[in-house]
Amino acid sequence: MKMLINVAETVVADALRGMAAAHPELTVDVERRVIVRRGAPYEGKVGLVSGGGSGHEPLHGGFVGRGMLDAACPGEVFTSPVPDQMVRAAAAVDSGAGVLFIVKNYTGDVLNFDMAAELAEDEGVQVAKVLVNDDVAVVDSLFTAGRRGTGATLFVEKLAGAAADAGAPLDRVAAVARRVNESSRSFGVALSAVTTPAKGAPTFDLPSGELELGIGIHGEPGRERRAMMTSGEIADVVVDAVVEDLQPDGPVIVLVNGMGATPLLELYGFNAEVHRALTERKVPVARTLVGNYVTSLDMAGCSVSICQVDEELLGLWDAPVSTPALRWGC
Amino acid sequence: MKMLINVAETVVADALRGMAAAHPELTVDVERRVIVRRGAPYEGKVGLVSGGGSGHEPLHGGFVGRGMLDAACPGEVFTSPVPDQMVRAAAAVDSGAGVLFIVKNYTGDVLNFDMAAELAEDEGVQVAKVLVNDDVAVVDSLFTAGRRGTGATLFVEKLAGAAADAGAPLDRVAAVARRVNESSRSFGVALSAVTTPAKGAPTFDLPSGELELGIGIHGEPGRERRAMMTSGEIADVVVDAVVEDLQPDGPVIVLVNGMGATPLLELYGFNAEVHRALTERKVPVARTLVGNYVTSLDMAGCSVSICQVDEELLGLWDAPVSTPALRWGC
Amino acid sequence: MNALPSPGSPGSPGSAGATVDADFVRRWLDTATASVDRESERLTELDSPIGDADHGSNMRRGFIAARGAVEQEPPGTPGGVLVLVGRTLISTVGGASGPLYGTLLRKAGKELGDEEAVGADRLRDALRAGVDGVAQLGGASAGDKTMLDALLPAVDALTGALDAGGSLAEGLAAAASAADEGAVATTPLRARKGRASYLGERSVGHQDPGATSAALLVDALAATARDGAA
Amino acid sequence: MNALPSPGSPGSPGSAGATVDADFVRRWLDTATASVDRESERLTELDSPIGDADHGSNMRRGFIAARGAVEQEPPGTPGGVLVLVGRTLISTVGGASGPLYGTLLRKAGKELGDEEAVGADRLRDALRAGVDGVAQLGGASAGDKTMLDALLPAVDALTGALDAGGSLAEGLAAAASAADEGAVATTPLRARKGRASYLGERSVGHQDPGATSAALLVDALAATARDGAA
Ligand SMILES: Nc1ncnc2c1ncn2[C@@H]1O[C@H](COP(=O)(O)OP(=O)(O)O)[C@@H](O)[C@H]1O
Ligand SMILES: Nc1ncnc2c1ncn2[C@@H]1O[C@H](COP(=O)(O)OP(=O)(O)O)[C@@H](O)[C@H]1O
Numbered sequence A, B: 001m002k003m004l005i006n007v008a009e010t011v012v013a014d015a016l017r018g019m020a021a022a023h024p025e026l027t028v029d030v031e032r033r034v035i036v037r038r039g040a041p042y043e044g045k046v047g048l049v050s051g052g053g054s055g056h057e058p059l060h061g062g063f064v065g066r067g068m069l070d071a072a073c074p075g076e077v078f079t080s081p082v083p084d085q086m087v088r089a090a091a092a093v094d095s096g097a098g099v100l101f102i103v104k105n106y107t108g109d110v111l112n113f114d115m116a117a118e119l120a121e122d123e124g125v126q127v128a129k130v131l132v133n134d135d136v137a138v139v140d141s142l143f144t145a146g147r148r149g150t151g152a153t154l155f156v157e158k159l160a161g162a163a164a165d166a167g168a169p170l171d172r173v174a175a176v177a178r179r180v181n182e183s184s185r186s187f188g189v190a191l192s193a194v195t196t197p198a199k200g201a202p203t204f205d206l207p208s209g210e211l212e213l214g215i216g217i218h219g220e221p222g223r224e225r226r227a228m229m230t231s232g233e234i235a236d237v238v239v240d241a242v243v244e245d246l247q248p249d250g251p252v253i254v255l256v257n258g259m260g261a262t263p264l265l266e267l268y269g270f271n272a273e274v275h276r277a278l279t280e281r282k283v284p285v286a287r288t289l290v291g292n293y294v295t296s297l298d299m300a301g302c303s304v305s306i307c308q309v310d311e312e313l314l315g316l317w318d319a320p321v322s323t324p325a326l327r328w329g330c
Numbered sequence C, D: 001m002n003a004l005p006s007p008g009s010p011g012s013p014g015s016a017g018a019t020v021d022a023d024f025v026r027r028w029l030d031t032a033t034a035s036v037d038r039e040s041e042r043l044t045e046l047d048s049p050i051g052d053a054d055h056g057s058n059m060r061r062g063f064i065a066a067r068g069a070v071e072q073e074p075p076g077t078p079g080g081v082l083v084l085v086g087r088t089l090i091s092t093v094g095g096a097s098g099p100l101y102g103t104l105l106r107k108a109g110k111e112l113g114d115e116e117a118v119g120a121d122r123l124r125d126a127l128r129a130g131v132d133g134v135a136q137l138g139g140a141s142a143g144d145k146t147m148l149d150a151l152l153p154a155v156d157a158l159t160g161a162l163d164a165g166g167s168l169a170e171g172l173a174a175a176a177s178a179a180d181e182g183a184v185a186t187t188p189l190r191a192r193k194g195r196a197s198y199l200g201e202r203s204v205g206h207q208d209p210g211a212t213s214a215a216l217l218v219d220a221l222a223a224t225a226r227d228g229a230a
């Protein structure tokens, strides 16, 4: 498998150098792997820190900036970052108003952020944590590590970021983040497996004519393999999964997310089917975002995330945001 | 080859329905295949119209909005649109100040836009045309159809769009567009071939361990096939190609563009190498844009475009733009 | 130059005087559409190594639309049908082939004006006018590895056959052979126009898709005359 | 429970009284690092069908860093080395295995305090403390298809062997066999923790990568004792 890389070992460091070169509005510590919004800490503002394995770009580094994250900690590809990174990020963005850790629910992320929270609190930083676990493909039971954090991470980072930007205190920002997570569900579909630089070959075999339903964002196989379907049929399956689980009784924001290698032309076509499917299920759509936001390297496929919103959340969504990958209103 | 589509025949129409659903700020005529900025025509403003085959998204539809295009005409996948679309678009955006057609230099695009210009002028619309032909991989001689229009299309649409937004008259907007094109060069590299919905299989064979240098954006093979190289080596080849041809003696804007299936992680890493290569060749970089902007469906690979800028062009680059795919300053 | 059998002379069916009317052109359109439909994948296949893999679907879309347009409001003259087909191709194909084939047929139709039925010589004039239009619009010459490499020999062969006293069917049969040969002969050529020209030397060794579709269209013309003459 | 051969009793080399000092732990680290390096691809391979294909590179990165850290400033006690290795794993591995293995070794090292050299029983105590730490941090139990399925049997086997009067080398050899068996025995299990749990039934039929790497670490311990005893 060919990749546009130097060697597998330097992929993350190289990308950080490239981010630094492209984004003077960010402070990128390539050595220590922390991306910080220039000017941080902002007086009186709660600091938002997230992070996770690399390979999901633009998540999280592409969401650092006004109205979203203050810092991001990229781990190795598909490997959660280490506590040192989060401790450093927390120190860099804490203005005294405290820091919120936004953690996708994976054993590795949870354990590392937990350790970091302890260490940061030892250093006098007030830390709150919110867990994102929106993936309905995973049965949330005692017999699993719980639902994965996927597309809804964007919702949580955007809406909590807007709350922090508006001056909300830590407990309030954390409460918004939790509410957003509780109001969100996602489901993903893969048309191809993913190839990590370290492995250099697809993580699983997906024969032509088949797709994987209920995939995560780390090249894990899904819950079920099926014969290939049309975009409309896939939309029905995916929308059913999220709507049946969330049971929204009001308008939603919908994210039609590409996994990385699916052309935007196809994603927009899929969005048409997602809108149709939501309309048929009487779910009104307040806002739509289509694009590659929470990706899985070179995987072909898509995921749909919905977040039920009230006036407050919709206002936070529409609030100005200025990051490399999400920008409006400013 | 699996695709997230219904049937090949409806791919473009489906995508337009999806764009309409996602972007209330655009008026999308799905039937007639014209995407128009809501509110157009804008009193006294020159109208900018572009278009081309589909499969290069977000180009051009994703660049319709304030400070960029007023309308876009998407053709079938990799097939230039028909004159009827451009005539309709011109009529929709002409405020009386005239319309600029931004045409990528392909026989099909040139012939169809030429016919459209004649027809639109018959209908009383003043039309100017600018040809984008930035691809240094093609020898510009009597023995070719001339250089292809690729990544620099983004520069032309952005900078001419800003000039029009600032109220410049048609001849001035056209002059800016021509100057931007003359100041720009691009070169692309493919790590994989592309699969069109109509064909359903890769357009050419690219064995593992090899890459294509000097590719276009339509799945055409490149000028030369070489053994796979590192990201740093590729950057040297690509930067040499554009710098030797343009011979810039001042700062440039650089676009590090993904062809569609190359992960952003790799693109950013490549950007680091492009910056290194430009710095070694003493070319100062004024602005950098990294992402999938002028794509070729599911092709893996990248292209680099540079545009030499003076104060005026840099000001136009920094001017507000608000489109689905490019947005800043507003 | 001076065709001996005068146009319109009451010869046997199938002589140079055989009439080409609106119905003839419609039958040609049916045959051509069926042929383009059948060969669509092959045309796209040919457009893959040296193009962008759309020629087959382009032609198919255009001819199906043209047939629909003609069926909906069938013009009464051969020129009228040709102009309508040309216009429809321009409005539905896109790409390089849309304006070029559109021009070929529009110019050919215009040459015939509102004549109700014409003989072989006028058909030749029309084709010559159409092919000139293609050359002018696209700026290509013989040997550039384009549709002209099938079209130019076809018109020349038709002219030669008629000059030698051949019938319409004979002339078009000669034209079809010449077009087929011309299409095949594009293989060793290096492209100088259109997308294939980007490939330079690498365009050598592939048959041009446009020349191939042009040959299909001329073949359909020959078949129409042959079937009409049978 | 009450090991008969008292710790530190001057037995033959290789008896339960054989001492585990800083040098012993350093030699273990060398062996473990070499083994993890050698098996890195296999670990990643095992992490592909039921994980995210990074376990081998995670372990490799961590152990190479740990070895570097220990070489740079070698602690003087076995506990000191273990704590440093554990801390380095936490700071360099990430993922689930980083904090878990880091905790395993940190807790084991802390159990040894600043003792300069310990016998087999204290090593067993240390391992037990480490494994308890893993269970507490990760919340997994035996049979959940995790590294614990190699670690728990290993500590039990070591305990049993020592209780039966075995030497350090014998005890660790028993531990290694038990770890290896435990790792293999994860194959039919359905994962209830970590990434593999997302797969539900589809996790059955694959050996757990973390159990496999845990067995490598215990194997290295046995090899260190064996080589030292030889
Ligand atoms: N300048 C030209 N003159 C004549 N024919 C041309 C010219 N450029 C291209 N063609 C013909 O058009 C064919 C390609 O048509 P098509 O694939 O439908 O359009 P596109 O190249 O825009 O994708 C070529 O094979 C060639 O025969
Ligand atoms: N909760 C847990 N308790 C114990 N071990 C666990 C737990 N979760 C995961 N593991 C172990 O970690 C291994 C995976 O490690 P690794 O691949 O490095 O991390 P990640 O799963 O974050 O990619 C699994 O094979 C399993 O043995």
Ligand SMILES: [Mg+2]
Pocket (backbone or CB within 6 Å): A053, A078, A079, A080, A108, D052, D054, D095, D096
């Ligand atoms: Mg991992």
Ligand SMILES: [Mg+2]
Pocket (backbone or CB within 6 Å): B053, B078, B079, B080, B108, C052, C054, C095, C096
């Ligand atoms: Mg085309």
Ligand SMILES: [Mg+2]
Pocket (backbone or CB within 6 Å): C047, C051, C052, C053, C054, C055, C095
């Ligand atoms: Mg073509």
Ligand SMILES: [Mg+2]
Pocket (backbone or CB within 6 Å): D047, D051, D052, D053, D054, D055, D095
């Ligand atoms: Mg893993």
